[in-house]
Amino acid sequence: MKHKIHKKGQLKSGQITRRGFVGGSIALGAAGTMAGSLLTLSGNAFASTARRGGRMRAGLAHGSTTDTLDPASYENGFTGVMNYSLHNHLGEVDATGALVPELAESWEASNGAKTWVVNLRQGVEFHNGKTLDSDDVIASFQHHMGETKSPAKSLLEQVTSMRTDGKNRVIFELSGANADFMFITIDYHIAIKAAKDGKIDALDGIGTGGYVLESFEPGVRFYAKRHANYFKPDSAWFDELELLSIVDPTARINALTTGEVDVIDRVDLKTAHLLARQSGINVEETTGTKHYTFPMRCDTAPFDDNNVRMALKLAVKRDELVEKILYGHGTVGNDHPIAPINQYHAATLPQRVYDPDKARFYADKAGGIKVQLHAADAAFPGAVDAAVLYKEHAAAAGIEIEVVRAPNDGYWSNIWMNKPWGASYWGGRSTEDWMFTTAYLSTASWNESFWKNERFDELLFMGRAETNTDLRREIYYEMQEIVKDDCGEVIPMFANYVFASVEKVKHGAMAGNWDLDGEKFFERWWFDF
Amino acid sequence: MKHILKIVAQRIALGFLTLFAISLIITFGVELLPGDLAQAILGQAATPDAVRVFRIELGLDKPAYLRYLDWLGGMATGDMGVSLSNKRQISELVGIRLSNTLFLGGFAALVAIPLALALGILAALYRNSLFDRSINLVTVTSISFPEFFIAYVLILFFAVKLGWFPGISNISTELSLGDKLYRTLLPAATLTLVCVAHMMRMTRASIINLLSSPYIEMARLKGIKPMRIILRHALPNALAPIVNVIALNLAYLVVGVVIVEVVFVYPGLGQLLVDSVSKRDVPVVQACSMIFASVYILLNLFADIISIVTNPRLLYPR
Numbered sequence: 044m045k046h047k048i049h050k051k052g053q054l055k056s057g058q059i060t061r062r063g064f065v066g067g068s069i070a071l072g073a074a075g076t077m078a079g080s081l082l083t084l085s086g087n088a089f090a091s092t093a094r095r096g097g098r099m100r101a102g103l104a105h106g107s108t109t110d111t112l113d114p115a116s117y118e119n120g121f122t123g124v125m126n127y128s129l130h131n132h133l134g135e136v137d138a139t140g141a142l143v144p145e146l147a148e149s150w151e152a153s154n155g156a157k158t159w160v161v162n163l164r165q166g167v168e169f170h171n172g173k174t175l176d177s178d179d180v181i182a183s184f185q186h187h188m189g190e191t192k193s194p195a196k197s198l199l200e201q202v203t204s205m206r207t208d209g210k211n212r213v214i215f216e217l218s219g220a221n222a223d224f225m226f227i228t229i230d231y232h233i234a235i236k237a238a239k240d241g242k243i244d245a246l247d248g249i250g251t252g253g254y255v256l257e258s259f260e261p262g263v264r265f266y267a268k269r270h271a272n273y274f275k276p277d278s279a280w281f282d283e284l285e286l287l288s289i290v291d292p293t294a295r296i297n298a299l300t301t302g303e304v305d306v307i308d309r310v311d312l313k314t315a316h317l318l319a320r321q322s323g324i325n326v327e328e329t330t331g332t333k334h335y336t337f338p339m340r341c342d343t344a345p346f347d348d349n350n351v352r353m354a355l356k357l358a359v360k361r362d363e364l365v366e367k368i369l370y371g372h373g374t375v376g377n378d379h380p381i382a383p384i385n386q387y388h389a390a391t392l393p394q395r396v397y398d399p400d401k402a403r404f405y406a407d408k409a410g411g412i413k414v415q416l417h418a419a420d421a422a423f424p425g426a427v428d429a430a431v432l433y434k435e436h437a438a439a440a441g442i443e444i445e446v447v448r449a450p451n452d453g454y455w456s457n458i459w460m461n462k463p464w465g466a467s468y469w470g471g472r473s474t475e476d477w478m479f480t481t482a483y484l485s486t487a488s489w490n491e492s493f494w495k496n497e498r499f500d501e502l503l504f505m506g507r508a509e510t511n512t513d514l515r516r517e518i519y520y521e522m523q524e525i526v527k528d529d530c531g532e533v534i535p536m537f538a539n540y541v542f543a544s545v546e547k548v549k550h551g552a553m554a555g556n557w558d559l560d561g562e563k564f565f566e567r568w569w570f571d572f
Numbered sequence: 573m574k575h576i577l578k579i580v581a582q583r584i585a586l587g588f589l590t591l592f593a594i595s596l597i598i599t600f601g602v603e604l605l606p607g608d609l610a611q612a613i614l615g616q617a618a619t620p621d622a623v624r625v626f627r628i629e630l631g632l633d634k635p636a637y638l639r640y641l642d643w644l645g646g647m648a649t650g651d652m653g654v655s656l657s658n659k660r661q662i663s664e665l666v667g668i669r670l671s672n673t674l675f676l677g678g679f680a681a682l683v684a685i686p687l688a689l690a691l692g693i694l695a696a697l698y699r700n701s702l703f704d705r706s707i708n709l710v711t712v713t714s715i716s717f718p719e720f721f722i723a724y725v726l727i728l729f730f731a732v733k734l735g736w737f738p739g740i741s742n743i744s745t746e747l748s749l750g751d752k753l754y755r756t757l758l759p760a761a762t763l764t765l766v767c768v769a770h771m772m773r774m775t776r777a778s779i780i781n782l783l784s785s786p787y788i789e790m791a792r793l794k795g796i797k798p799m800r801i802i803l804r805h806a807l808p809n810a811l812a813p814i815v816n817v818i819a820l821n822l823a824y825l826v827v828g829v830v831i832v833e834v835v836f837v838y839p840g841l842g843q844l845l846v847d848s849v850s851k852r853d854v855p856v857v858q859a860c861s862m863i864f865a866s867v868y869i870l871l872n873l874f875a876d877i878i879s880i881v882t883n884p885r886l887l888y889p890r
Contacts, residue, residue, distance in 0.1 A: 102740075108665070108847040108856070109613055109657030118613065192610070192626035197619065246659070260668070261658055262847055263839040264744065287742060289837050293724070294740055298837065301731045301739030452850055456611040488619040 093549070097570040098283035101559075102298045104309040106288025108262035113245040114234040115186060115193035120308060121288055123231060123562045125265050128284055129170075130234035130250030133161060133180070134225055136473055136561055138552035140384050142226055146175065146235050146251065156220040156510060161228075163211045168272045169237045170255045177207035182238035184228075186245060195232040197488060198477075220508035222515070223474045231562075253279030253566045262288050280569035299324065299543055305570075306544040308558050312370040312424075315541055323546045328372055328539040331555035332382040332471020332478075335368075335423045335538060337416065337433070338492040339531035343463045351412055352531055354405035358437035360397040361535045367432065368425040372541050376534035379526040380469060380478050383537075384555055387475050387519035392527065402440035413443040414464055421454035422466035423538070430466060460491050467491055471537075473556055475519045476507050483526060492531030499525050547571050575887070576880060580873070587869040591862060595644070598861045602854050603636045609656050609852040630656050643858060653855045662859045666841065670863060672743070673840040676756050677825035680763035684825075685818060688768045692775025692814075697802055699780060711769035723762045723835040730758060740837040759836040763829060767821045774817040778810035812879035819875035827864040 106121035117126050133147040144150070148164045167175040184205060187193040201224075204216040217224060236243040236250055248256035251274065254267035265286040273279050287304060289295040292311040296318060298304045310318060310326060319326040339346035339355065346352060361375040374383070377395055381388050406412045418430035427448055434444040449458045449465075458465050472478040481487060484503055485495040499522055506518040526532065540558040550568040554561030560568065610626035627633050646653050652662040691711070695704045714722060731739040741755050779802055782788060791801050830842030841860060848856035880886040 107851060108844050109609075109655075109851045109853055111658040116613070190625055192614070192622045192629060194614070194619075194622065196622065258744075260839070261660075262843070264742075266744075287740075287837065289740065291834050291837070294835055294837050297727055297731065297739035298742075301727075301735070303738050303740050303742060453605070453607040453612070456607040488621070 093277065093280055093569040094571070095280050095282070095569075097281050097572070098285060099281040099306070099565055099568070099570075100285045100287065100304040101564070102287050102289040102295045102304040102307040104290060104292070104295060104307075106262050106286075106290065110261040111246065112248045112256075112259065114183075114232050114236070115191055115195070115245065117232055118194075120558055120562070121265070121286060123557065124286060124559070124565065125259070126231060126234055127252065127563050128254040128267055128565050129248055129252045129256055130236065131167075131252055132229045132231070132233060132235060134229045135563070136229070136554055136556040138554045138560075140386075140473070140555065142229065142473070145229075146180075150225055152222070152224070152510075156222045156224070156508060157217050159215040159217070159224050160208075161213045161215070161225075163213065164274065165211055167251050167274045169251050170249045170270060171237065173237045175235070175237075175251060176210040177213045178241070179238045179243075180213045180235055181205050181207060182241055182243045183235045184233060185241075186236075186243050187233055193232055195230045198227050198230055199233075201227075219504065221476070222507060222510050223476045226472075226474045226477055254284045264288070275566070279566040281565060284565050296543075299545065302545070305548055306542065306559070306564060306568075308540075308542045310541045310543050312372055312541060315370065315372070315543075318543055324543055325546065325548070326541065326543045327553075328541040329553050329555040329558075329560070330374070330382075330384060330537070330539050331557070332380075332385065332469075332473070333538050333540065334376055334380055334382065334469055334471060334534055335426070335429070335536050336380075336467045336469065336491075337430075337464065337533040337535070338460075338467050339533070340460075340463045340493045341495070341531040342493040345409065345412065345414065346463055346531055348409050349529060350405045350409035351414075353528070354402045354409065354412055354440070354442060355414075355437065356395060356533050357398045357402035357405065358440045358442050359433050359533065359535050360436045361395075363436070364429055364432060364535050368429045369536060369538055373536050373538040376536050377523075377527060378530070378532060378534050379523040380471065380482070380532070380534060381475055381519070381523050382471055385473075385475060385478075387516050389520045389523040392520070392524055395527065397436065399436075399440035402437070402442065406440060406442050411441075413445075415445045415447050415462070417447045417449050417458050417462045417465040419449040419451045419454045419458065419466070421451035422459070423468040426466040429535075460493075470557070475522070476503070479503050479522060480507075483530065494530045494532075496525060496529060499529075544568075576877065579880070580877065583873050583876070587866075587873065590869060591865055594861060594865045595647075595858060596640075598858060599640050599643075599854060600636070602849065602852060602857055605849075605852065607852060608632055609854070612851045613657060632656075639854070643855060647858075647862070652859045655856050656853050657851060657856075662856055665856065666844070666859050666863065668745075669839060669841040669844045672838065673826060673829070673842070675752065676759055676763070676829065676838060676840060677822070679753065679756055680760040680767070680825050681822055683760060684764040684768050684821070685771065687764065688771035689775055689814075691768070692772040693779065693802055693807070695772065695776040696779035696783070696806075697798055699776070704776075708773070711772055714765040715767075715769035718831075719762060719766050720831050720835050722765050723759070723832055726758050726762055727835075742837065743839070756838070759829075759832050759838055762832050762836075763825060767824060771814070771817050771821055775810070775814050778813045779806045782806045782810055808882060811882045815878045815882075816875045819871040823868050823871045826867045 103121045103124065105119035110122050114126060117123060131146045133145060134142050135145045137143045146164055146167060148162045150159060150161045152159050163175060163177060163180065184199065187195040188199050201217050201219060201221060202215055203218050206214050208214055234250060253270050253273045255270050257266045257268055259265045267284045269279055269282050289298055295307045299307045300321060315326055318324055339352055341347055356378055365371065365373050365375055377392060416430050416433065418426045420426050430446045434446050437444050459467055469482065472481060482489045482491055484490065485500050502518050502522050506515055509515045509518060542559055547570045548568055549571045550560060609630055610623045610632060614622055614626065643653060654660060655662055655665055691707055695707050698704050727739050730737045737758050738755055741759055743752055743755050783806060788801060788805060791805050829840060830846055833840040833843045845857065845860040
């Protein structure tokens with residue numbers, strides 16, 4: 044039996060809008076094939092009417108004994124899901140990739156996108172019975188500002204002041220205009236928690252979310268029950284939610300096939316097609332913004348020479364990497380971090396392809412290339428294999444790459460942003476500005492290629508302040524082109540999120556911003572008994 | 573008897589010295605690893621600023637020897653301290669994991685030790701028979717495969733194909749004893765298969781070794797049945813090496829099962845130690861290492877005492 048892979052043509056912004064596509068495919072009755080960015084590998088988990096009940100048990104690839112309930116410490120797929128089940132944020136990303144209000148009811152920018160007024164939803168109840176008000180929001184934001192280890196700190200540095208205007212309104216003042224500010228406020232760390240004397244209790248696990256914490260054993264298990272007074276009416280269908288940390292990929296598949304869990308994330312790509320053949324199991328994937336990169340340090344020889352960077356960008360067979368590293372569960376990258384599902388993705392930018400002759404030309408201009416490429420599977424699964432393939436591809440252009448296999452342990456502190464060339468990955472961001480500001484702005488602390496480009500920086504601030512969509516599109520197109528042709532990032536591929544569930548698990552169109560329907564499967568999915 | 577107490581006291585004192593030495597090695601060994609908890613936890617998100625704040629929060633800005641002395645002081649008063657990463661009491665964190673590990677180890681030991689002894693005695697009794705050879709073949713085969721392989725084979729047949737047992741051992745405190753036993757049967761069976769061969773072959777070898785002694789010959793000439801010769805005459809004298817091997821295997825069942833824990837997603841102490849080392853959570857690493865080291869020291873002490881008690885020549889030295 045051949046496994047069923049339904050892949051519709053690539054969605055490109057500009058050709059057809061995603062919202063329009065979803066509408067169209069539903070009108071055609073194309074349920075089960077594709078909506079938003081959903082691709083189905085096997086079976087049909089799509090649609091059916093939602094109903095309440097049951098215990099959702101998920102086996103997740105992350106989770107460590109060092110996990111905590113503190114929102115500032117959320118860093119993996121386990122704490123991420125836990126976070127969303129306990130808490131809400133001001134807004135969320137829906138299945139079409141659009142930002143929609145969650146605890147906010149509406150928001151409005153004024154003063155050229157420098158002042159943001161957020162109106163809160165009324166009558167939202169925390170798990171301890173307290174009603175949400177503006178003081179809670181301010182305290183929750185303050186947890187990530189000032190002296191803190193929170194990764195959201197750098198995002199919120201642009202906030203110069205926050206003040207309440209009555210119980211249900213918060214006003215943010217920014218140091219510079221930012222048309223995408225609301226996307227920043229929904230960063231997953233910034234969970235809204237109840238304030239007590241102007242501070243939140245970071246470790247109490249109490250939020251407004253659809254599930255109430257019952258027990259949490261770090262690195263092992265999280266168990267929660269449905270929040271009876273949850274403010275979202277058609278949501279959180281399951282009575283109970285149980286998350287198990289199952290780091291070993293084979294154990295995860297065992298747990299699913301023997302009925303110990305209902306859903307698993309990060310299906311082992313090597314065996315995904317075999318799992319899809321099993322009856323009673325659906326394997327599905329969403330295309331998001333996650334991409335794998337090989338950043339070169341532009342401040343270090345020989346990568347300070349753009350001829351070297353161009354030669355290396357031309358010396359990799361991207362489609363082969365997608366085929367052999369991602370087993371087809373992804374798409375080729377074009378050396379910039381903006382995904383096809385991003386709003387201003389430059390679809391008209393020519394795709395860079397493998398061209399050993401051109402690569403040789405640039406390499407000769409640079410006086411020959413002989414470099415080391417550091418890789419460990421901590422960067423992304425298959426990074427070492429990808430590096431070895433890269434070496435072979437480049438050899439055909441007379442470029443010598445020595446692959447240095449680094450230990451997974453300590454990769455991010457010893458290799459990444461230390462060695463001149465290594466492997467890395469990004470979960471990606473919902474907006475162009477956010478992605479560029481995080482890792483491409485010359486002064487960004489995560490500027491992993493140590494790249495400095497004045498024109499790019501200038502465009503970044505212009506784009507951030509611009510509210511006209513057409514002008515913004517032009518600005519972001521130019522930025523993608525600059526990154527593609529000048530920056531030290533080789534971005535050969537975008538990886539899909541691949542997950543599996545048992546047959547009774549049903550869902551509607553899925554969000555692609557994170558794994559498992561934006562890490563919100565527990566409130567968006569349901570059982571069809 | 574006085575003699576034994578003296579030995580025990582000496583050994584316990586030596587044990588404390590060993591523990592102290594181990595704690596030094598572990599602490600500074602982990603210290604030598606590149607990176608620290610702040611970097612390990614923040615990962616890709618480790619900006620210099622975030623790392624600095626986090627280090628101060630964790631107390632990692634203090635020099636290593638001061639942190640070690642703090643910890644030693646706490647340990648001496650029975651306080652294991654708190655986990656750096658999630659601020660939980662280590663005694664509480666380790667307590668659940670340790671009881672899980674002891675439960676699984678105990679379950680496996682209860683099956684494996686009687687089984688190994690019985691098989692070893694039978695193999696010695698019917699030595700070089702077809703029975704002896706096939707028992708040897710099976711147990712040596714099972715010890716030769718890596719434990720994860722045995723685990724996966726068991727999962728394939730008993731969980732996936734037959735569906736008799738769960739594929740992972742998801743246990744929690746609210747389960748009844750019966751449920752717990754049912755859910756840990758496959759990992760316990762894996763451990764049994766892995767450690768039976770060692771104990772069984774030692775039992776067989778040390779009994780056979782004695783069977784050629786003159787006093788056994790005498791017993792045989794008196795017309796005592798072979799089974800009785802082995803149980804009453806050979807076994808008591810063969811106990812010392814067997815007990816030592818059993819002690820080693822018991823220690824393995826407590827400290828060496830991390831792979832089986834990973835395969836069956838069993839929340840034991842080994843998993844906690846591995847996690848803590850990779851995240852550089854030094855106090856938890858120290859606590860786990862102390863427990864593991866104590867288990868080794870105590871089991872070896874018991875093995876030695878039993879060897880002495882069962883051997884009059886050692887019990888009443890001249």
